[in-house]
Amino acid sequence: MPSVAIIGAGPSGCYVAQALCKARADAAITIFDALPVPYGLIRYGVAADHQGTKAVIRQFERLFERQGVRFAGNVRLGADVTLDALRAGFDAVVLATGLGADRRLGIPGEDLAGIHGAGEVTRAWNGYPDAVAPPIGRRVVVLGNGNVAIDLVRILAKGAAEFEGSDITGEPGAGVEEITIVGRSAATVARFDPVMVKELARLAGCRIAVLGAEGEGKGIEALQSLHGHAPEGAAKSLTFRFGLTPLRFLGDTAVKGVEFSDGTVIFADTVLTAIGFEGDAARDVLLADASEEGVLAPGLYATGWFRRGPRGTIPENRADALALATRIAADLPRDGGKPGIDVPGMTGFDGWVRIDAAERAAAPEGRVRAKITTHAGLMALAQNTGETGCK
C-alpha cells in the first residue's frame, strides 16, 4: 500500500488528498498540521463574516470521516518531525504549508507601535491560538489594494449587529471613526474583486467616499458606485485613495501617520498593512529546483501558496492541487510501499470533532461558533483531558 504524507491541512493539502483518494484509492494518506485543528486559512484567514466561503470545509470533513484520510495534528514540520524522517517514512511527501509571514513594506518607521500586518490581524480576529488582537484606535489607515485589505476595512466598518451569523470574537472596529484605504497604484489596476467592493454598499453604519477612481472597467464601476454611500446615523467613515506610495511612517514611539512620496500625509493612530505574505529562506532552498508541476525531488512535492506564492483564491489552489495529484498518482508505486510513520504527540480528527462541537455549543446568540483561542484549550480537547479552556 503506497503512503502519502501531506504537510498542511489548508485547502491545498485537503484538495490534494481529495483528488488522490479518487485517483489512488489504494494509497494511505496522512495530513499533518502544526495545529491540532485542520483547514488552515479557511478557518484562520477567510473572514468571519464570510461563512459561506468556509463551507468548503464540508468537503474536507468527509476525507477524514469517510474516506480514510488520517489527520495528524499538532505536528510541526521542522520542530516535531524532520523532512528527512517523513521522506524515509512515506512514498510521497507533499508540502502545502502556505505562507504565514506578512510581507513588510521596508520603509522607515515600520516598527512603531500601532502598525500591524494583515496576517497578524486577521489571525487574531479569527481566533488563531494565542494570537493577541492588536489594539485598534480611532483613525485607521489600511495600506493595500487586494481582497484582504477589503476584508480589513469591512470588518472595521461593521458594528456588532452586522456580524449576525459569523463566528467573530468581539467587535474589532468598536472604537473606529475614520478608515482610509490607500493603494499605491491607480484604481484601474487595484486587485480588489468587484464583488468584494460592492459588498461594502451594505455597510449600515459607515459613510464611504472614493477619491480618484477614474477610468473604466468593472472594478472602477464598483468603486464609483460606493461613493456617497451615507446610511442614516453613520458614525464611521471610509475613504478610498489611490496612487499614493508610502514613504515613511511618522511618530516617535507610536505611529502618528503615513507620509507618501508626493508629500501627502494621512494622520492615523493605527496602520494595517495588507501587501501580501512571504516565506522564509528554507522555502527558497526547497523550491529552487521545483518543476512547473510542483515536483521538488523524487517523492517530494509542493503545492498551494507554499509553491506559488501568496496569490490566488481557493479555486486556484484547487486547480493546482488537482494537477499535482494527477502527477503523484502516476508516481506512486503500484505494489509495496513505505509503511508511513507516527509522530509522538500528534492529535487526531476525533480531537477536532470534539473542538468543533465545543465551539458550536458555546456560540453566543447571533454567532455560529465561539472559537477556542488558546493552544492549551485546543490541546485539552484534542487530547481529551477534559479541560475545555473555553473561558
Next chain:
Amino acid sequence: MQIAVLYGTETGNAEMLAEDIGAHLGDHEVTVCNLSDFDPTGFDPAVLYLIVTSTYGEGELPASAQPFGNAMEAAAPDLTGVHFAVFGMGDSAYPETFNYGGKRLEEMMKNAGAVMLGERVTHDASGDDLADDLAFPWAEAVVAIAEPALAA
C-alpha cells in the same frame, strides 16, 4: 432510466453533490460528468440530465461551466425532446445574484428547446441545510416525473 448528472464548480461543492446524487440514484444507469467535459451537441433525448451548478463573479457561471455556456451560445443546438432539471448552489451573502448560475443554465437550456422537469431548487452556502438533504428529495421527485416523460 439513463441519467447524466452534469456539474459546474469552482471549489468542488457542486462536484461532491453531483457525485452524491449519482450514488443516491444508484438503481439507475447514472453517469456523473463535469460540464467542462460535456459537449452541448451531445445531448440525448433518452437521457435525463440533472444539472448542478454554483455561481461566481457577479452572478456568472463557475469556471468549469463557462466553456459549456460559451459552446451553448456558439453551437445553438436544438434540444427539443431533451429533459433536464437544475439544482443551483449559491450563497445568500450575494443577494442580488443569488443562484444566478443555475438560473442562467435553466434559461440556456429552455431557450434551446429543452424541457425542465420540476422546479429549480437552490442551496445556500450560508444556510444550515446540507446540500444532500435538499438535493436528494429534488432528484427523486425529478426522476419520478421523468419516468413517464422519457418513456413517452
